Every structure is written in structure tokens, then in C-alpha cells.
Amino acid sequence: MAKFDHFNVIGPIYDWVFGRNATLSIHKFIDLEPHHTLLDVGGGTGRVTSQLITITPNAIIADSAMKMLQIAEKKGLSVINAESEKLPFLDGSFDRVIMVDVFHHVADQQRTLDEIWRTLRPGGKMVIEEPNIHNWVVKLIALGEKLLLMRSHFRRPQEIIDMCDFEGIQKLALHKEDGIAWVIVDKGNPNP
Numbered sequence: 255m256a257k258f259d260h261f262n263v264i265g266p267i268y269d270w271v272f273g274r275n276a277t278l279s280i281h282k283f284i285d286l287e288p289h290h291t292l293l294d295v296g297g298g299t300g301r302v303t304s305q306l307i308t309i310t311p312n313a314i315i316a317d318s319a320m321k322m323l324q325i326a327e328k329k330g331l332s333v334i335n336a337e338s339e340k341l342p343f344l345d346g347s348f349d350r351v352i353m354v355d356v357f358h359h360v361a362d363q364q365r366t367l368d369e370i371w372r373t374l375r376p377g378g379k380m381v382i383e384e385p386n387i388h389n390w391v392v393k394l395i396a397l398g399e400k401l402l403l404m405r406s407h408f409r410r411p412q413e414i415i416d417m418c419d420f421e422g423i424q425k426l427a428l429h430k431e432d433g434i435a436w437v438i439v440d441k442g443n444p445n446p
């Protein structure tokens with residue numbers, strides 16, 4: 255029997271609730287350029303990718319909820335139905351890999367990070383944007399998601415940093431602002 259997924263229920267109203275044209279802060283951290291390939295893991299309805307394709311057209315969303323992806327497809331975005339724990343891409347396929355408001359939802363967070371790292375090309379950059387659980391509004395959201403029986407598991411920003419224990423990191427940074435945290439990891443390039 256297929257697993258129940260909250261995002262297959264809220265998919266059709268997601269943009270209406272969470273803002274189709276929300277201003278994105280991730281712009282500040284990804285250094286995205288027109289020639290870059292971009293993977294948006296858990297990109298859902300394309301709320302984020304639909305803005306980033308104005309910079310690069312080489313973008314794809316991987317998400318586990320078909321109902322979220324159907325909205326993204328209607329926006330003309332490239333999508334693939336896949337779990338973050340098993341991304342169907344070759345090693346080093348992308349210049350940029352992002353994950354916005356997804357990390358606390360995935361079943362296996364370490365495998366997800368490992369998969370993001372694997373699909374990132376040497377010299378590339380990954381950015382994980384997460385609600386900062388130190389913020390009291392986020393604590394309330396976490397409680398609400400528990401009551402809704404979502405499988406959310408919010409991590410402290412420093413915990414996410416500690417989980418990014420990859421060999422070959424060039425730079426690892428943490429930014430915090432208004433209840434959001436960004437973990438930014440640059441993958442070293444042995445042959446620049």
C-alpha cells in the first residue's frame with residue numbers, strides 16, 4: 255500500500271498558503287550563474303526554482319510528492335519524482351544543489367546529505383535552508399507538525415553542520431537570520 259504523504263494532500267494549495275512569489279534569501283548564498291546546473295531537492299511546487307530559472311535554465315526539481323510536482327510541471331519546470339535519500343543522478347552532476355525547508359521532513363537526514371554531496375560536482379556549492387529551531391515561532395511550527403503527525407525532525411543548525419562531515423570540503427559556513435538558518439558547503443576541486 256502507498257505511504258500517506260502530507261505533501262500529496264497540500265500540494266494543490268501549497269503555493270496559495272506559502273506564497274507563490276515569496277522573496278528568496280537563498281539568492282544571497284548560492285552564487286548562481288547562468289551556466290550552472292541546479293538541483294532543487296524537495297523543490298515541491300517550484301516556489302524556489304521558478305525564481306532561480308531566471309538566472310539559469312538548467313534546473314531540475316527532485317521531490318517525493320507527485321501532487322507537489324504536478325504544480326511545478328504546470329509552471330514549465332523540469333521535475334523528477336525521487337527520494338532525497340536515493341537521488342537518480344550520477345556523481346558530480348550539478349554545480350549547485352539546494353534544499354529549502356525540506357531537511358526536517360526527510361526520513362534519513364544523513365543519507366540525504368550524503369546524496370546531495372555525491373551529486374555535487376567538485377568546485378560546486380550546496381545550500382541547506384532550514385527553519386532555525388532556536389526561534390520560538392519555529393518551535394511552535396515544530397509542535398504543530400508533530401500534532402499533524404508529520405515525520406518532522408528539526409535539527410539545530412550546528413547539528414546540521416556537524417552532519418556535513420565530508421571529505422574534500424573547501425569551505426563550510428552558517429548564516430542565521432529571522433528564524434532561518436543556511437548551511438553552505440563548498441566542495442573542493444582537486445583540479446581547478
Ligand SMILES: C[S@@+](CC[C@H](N)C(=O)[O-])C[C@H]1O[C@@H](n2cnc3c(N)ncnc32)[C@H](O)[C@@H]1O
Pocket residue numbers: 261295296297298299300301302316317318319322336337338339353354355356359360361
Ligand atoms: C515544505 S515543502 C518545501 C518545498 C519547497 N522546497 C519550497 O521551499 O517551497 C517540503 C517538500 O519536501 C518534499 N520532501 C519531503 N521528504 C522528501 C524526501 N525524502 N525526498 C524528496 N522530497 C521530499 C515534500 O514532498 C515537499 O515538497
